[in-house]
Amino acid sequence: MKDKPEPHRKPRVKPHESDLAEARLRQQAIGVRLRHIFDEVVNEPVPDEFLSILKRADDRNRGGA
Amino acid sequence: MNDRTPARPTEDDNAFKQGLVQLIPHLRAFARTLTGDPTAADDLAQDAMMKAWDARASFQLGTNMKAWTFMILRNQFYSDKRRSWRQTQLDQEAAERTLVAVDDPSAPLALDELRRALNTLPDEQREALVLVGAGGFAYEEAASICGCAVGTVKSRVSRARRALQASLDSGAYGADGRAAGEAMSSILAEADRLSGAR
Numbered sequence: 001m002k003d004k005p006e007p008h009r010k011p012r013v014k015p016h017e018s019d020l021a022e023a024r025l026r027q028q029a030i031g032v033r034l035r036h037i038f039d040e041v042v043n044e045p046v047p048d049e050f051l052s053i054l055k056r057a058d059d060r061n062r063g064g065a
Numbered sequence: 066m067n068d069r070t071p072a073r074p075t076e077d078d079n080a081f082k083q084g085l086v087q088l089i090p091h092l093r094a095f096a097r098t099l100t101g102d103p104t105a106a107d108d109l110a111q112d113a114m115m116k117a118w119d120a121r122a123s124f125q126l127g128t129n130m131k132a133w134t135f136m137i138l139r140n141q142f143y144s145d146k147r148r149s150w151r152q153t154q155l156d157q158e159a160a161e162r163t164l165v166a167v168d169d170p171s172a173p174l175a176l177d178e179l180r181r182a183l184n185t186l187p188d189e190q191r192e193a194l195v196l197v198g199a200g201g202f203a204y205e206e207a208a209s210i211c212g213c214a215v216g217t218v219k220s221r222v223s224r225a226r227r228a229l230q231a232s233l234d235s236g237a238y239g240a241d242g243r244a245a246g247e248a249m250s251s252i253l254a255e256a257d258r259l260s261g262a263r
Contacts, residue, residue: 023230026230027226027230030179030226030229030230030233031198033175033176033179034179034183034194034195034198034199035198035199036176037098037176037179037180037183037199038094038095038098038195038199038200039094039199040094040176041090041093041094041097042090042091042093042094043090044090044093046089046090046093047107049107049111050089050107050110050111050114051086053111053114053115054082054085054086054114054115054118057115057118057119058078058082058118061078062075
């Protein structure tokens with residue numbers, strides 16, 4: 001009986017430094033693009049509708065007394 | 066004595082309104098990543114904005130208003146979704162609007178590739194990744210927005226990252242063997258042709 005059973009997983013191949021670096025770079029690239037996609041919308045002009053809806057609600061709030 | 070006098074002075078309402086207005090761009094961006102469709106996203110963001118306004122009395126001044134509004138938007142998204150407002154797949158019309166929304170001709174095609182890959186992620190993974198990776202929230206804040214444990218957010222983010230990577234790797238070529246960029250150009254040309262019919 002083995003005292004330490006090996007879990008059945010793919011053979012442990014030590015990843016090369018360069019592979020790790022490449023994986024990191026690719027994740028960074030995804031991160032940059034993700035922020036770009038998000039910021040693209042943040043930087044869009046806000047449609048007037050948003051402000052007019054909020055203004056109407058605020059006017060009701062003030063004038064409703 | 067008038068019972069209808071608002072419980073809070075109007076100055077508080079003004080400060081709240083100002084804060085809310087500043088958050089609109091962020092709410093729109095979060096909604097866009099959740100729904101994947103610009104029109105549905107703005108409907109969602111407007112609903113969330115008004116829910117936040119109506120609930121302003123329950124907001125604790127000085128706490129994180131961005132996280133609070135994002136939580137409202139997220140709850141709205143899921144309750145709308147339970148009413149089957151969002152189709153599982155983007156319909157053709159929505160897909161076209163999404164293409165039209167990308168009106169910057171210099172925008173790299175890689176962004177569209179990532180947009181599509183994002184849309185294939187499970188909602189929980191997508192929201193976790195967007196909150197942490199683009200929304201500027203710490204894991205703890207994202208956890209309170211999503212109403213789950215910090216560890217859950219961490220594992221969702223890392224699964225999302227792996228899934229995106231895999232999706233981008235396998236999506237380098239379209240089904241017909243053409244490069245994805247080429248496929249995208251032909252989709253854009255087709256959208257152009259359709260909208261040019263006017």
